[in-house]
Amino acid sequence: MDVANDAITAAKINADVAGTGLIQNTTTGALEVDVTGLSGDGNITSTDLDVTGGTDAAFADVTINIKDGAVTTAKLADDAVTNAKLADDAVATVNLIDDSVTADKINGDIAGAGLTQNATTGALEVDVTALSGDGDITSSHLNVTGGTDAAFNDVTLSINDDVINSDMIIDGTIATEDIENGAVTTAKMNAGTGANGRIAMADASGNVSFNSVSTYNISNGDSSISVSGGNNAALANTSISVNNGGISTAKLADDSVTAAKINSDVAGNGITQNATTGALEVDLTGLSGDGNITSTDIDVTGGTGAAFNDVTLTIADGAVTTDKIADGTITEADIASGGNNKTLTTDESGNVGWTNSPVIPNSMMPKFFYMPAVIFDTSVYTGTPVTGITRDLYQEYVNQFEGASNPLMIKSDVGGADEAPDDIPYLPTAESLYYYITYYDTAVFANLSIDANGVLSYDVIGSGTQTSYMNIVFVIK
Numbered sequence: 001m002d003v004a005n006d007a008i009t010a011a012k013i014n015a016d017v018a019g020t021g022l023i024q025n026t027t028t029g030a031l032e033v034d035v036t037g038l039s040g041d042g043n044i045t046s047t048d049l050d051v052t053g054g055t056d057a058a059f060a061d062v063t064i065n066i067k068d069g070a071v072t073t074a075k076l077a078d079d080a081v082t083n084a085k086l087a088d089d090a091v092a093t094v095n096l097i098d099d100s101v102t103a104d105k106i107n108g109d110i111a112g113a114g115l116t117q118n119a120t121t122g123a124l125e126v127d128v129t130a131l132s133g134d135g136d137i138t139s140s141h142l143n144v145t146g147g148t149d150a151a152f153n154d155v156t157l158s159i160n161d162d163v164i165n166s167d168m169i170i171d172g173t174i175a176t177e178d179i180e181n182g183a184v185t186t187a188k189m190n191a192g193t194g195a196n197g198r199i200a201m202a203d204a205s206g207n208v209s210f211n212s213v214s215t216y217n218i219s220n221g222d223s224s225i226s227v228s229g230g231n232n233a234a235l236a237n238t239s240i241s242v243n244n245g246g247i248s249t250a251k252l253a254d255d256s257v258t259a260a261k262i263n264s265d266v267a268g269n270g271i272t273q274n275a276t277t278g279a280l281e282v283d284l285t286g287l288s289g290d291g292n293i294t295s296t297d298i299d300v301t302g303g304t305g306a307a308f309n310d311v312t313l314t315i316a317d318g319a320v321t322t323d324k325i326a327d328g329t330i331t332e333a334d335i336a337s338g339g340n341n342k343t344l345t346t347d348e349s350g351n352v353g354w355t356n357s358p359v360i361p362n363s364m365m366p367k368f369f370y371m372p373a374v375i376f377d378t379s380v381y382t383g384t385p386v387t388g389i390t391r392d393l394y395q396e397y398v399n400q401f402e403g404a405s406n407p408l409m410i411k412s413d414v415g416g417a418d419e420a421p422d423d424i425p426y427l428p429t430a431e432s433l434y435y436y437i438t439y440y441d442t443a444v445f446a447n448l449s450i451d452a453n454g455v456l457s458y459d460v461i462g463s464g465t466q467t468s469y470m471n472i473v474f475v476i477k
């Protein structure tokens with residue numbers, strides 16, 4: 001019985017068609033999967049996860065485990081990682097994703113002596129009230145209160161030379177014996193009345209008096225420094241400039257050296273300066289590497305000095321796929337031989353291999369043979385010659401010798417080693433033969449010619465009779 005495509009609709013389905021695992025929709029008649037009626041042959045199990053209902057839950061046995069590194073910060077519940085969950089030395093640096101241990105992942109019991117956990121943020125904080133140092137803070141210059149165990153190491157405090165200024169000294173507390181030579185500053189001195197701008201000056205005997213002095217200017221020596229307010233700012237005329245080499249890296253602000261500041265002589269080998277922007281650019285034409293690119297599998301042009309290290313290129317095994325090969329580039333010389341009288345063919349599954357060839361080599365052929373019989377239809381002649389008819393003599397010869405091309409072929413079908421092959425050996429190409437017509441009925445055929453590939457051209461000028469025939473001879477080259 002022939003059934004047309006899409007002829008079986010849901011309405012045509014009987015309820016008994018629904019076997020195990022199927023149920024028929026009572027409204028539409030469509031078949032639906034009934035998962036409650038299915039039982040798999042495989043179990044879902046895991047050593048890392050709790051699996052409920054895993055028995056017979058899959059078509060095959062399935063084992064589920066957690067991948068290494070798969071448990072990220074987002075997968076952990078807050079406070080889930082406690083000391084009790086960790087084996088000694090179990091969590092190494094490589095087991096933690098960068099920044100995965102955040103404040104909210106820290107359990108309160110991690111805060112030991114000297115630490116406390118912030119109740120709001122979960123962050124660890126130092127509890128200074130719980131710390132006791134191993135060192136004391138002492139001083140022979142200062143009074144220290146509470147210095148016992150106040151530091152991690154013993155600390156001794158002393159006053160550095162030249163750090164006590166006038167503001168630190170209570171007026172009237174310094175006696176003569178307390179003053180070292182040169183220790184009294186101008187703030188402690190009264191110059192008396194007189195003109196503004198006087199300074200303390202010592203005479204040859206060391207006597208100090210306050211006198212007016214001449215003022216001089218501070219000026220820019222070579223335009224390398226801008227001077228503001230330099231007039232009458234020095235005791236002698238002063239010229240300020242930057243020493244050669246005086247601008248070090250520390251003196252330069254970040255990003256202060258722009259392209260416009262770069263001189264062209266900064267561009268050495270392999271670098272050129274852009275004439276418009278002043279930016280430095282890599283000049284590939286000025287670079288020569290220390291390594292060569294070479295290959296025994298690939299033609300390399302310009303590989304000398306083309307790399308920083310010597311580079312050898314080879315074609316990886318299996319890398320040359322069909323997509324890599326240009327169409328029409330594989331020649332006979334590129335194909336490894338499969339042996340004498342072999343043909344590269346495919347089997348019924350499409351696998352390529354060498355098989356015994358139905359083609360017989362020229363050395364085993366006779367010098368000539370007659371073309372297999374073919375029928376020339378002369379009924380096309382109805383009183384007017386029919387011209388320009390062609391026949392491919394070589395292809396018709398091959399078609400008769402190949403079993404797949406000749407449905408009329410009968411062979412000895414005895415089975416086993418004595419059974420005849422499907423194909424009769426034939427010459428491999430049309431160019432392997434010379435083609436001759438040694439006789440034809442001149443009342444029927446005219447203007448016969450054969451090209452090098454065995455294509456016959458002819459005219460039919462009359463109807464054939466019982467004695468009309470054409471004799472075609474193939475000669476082996």
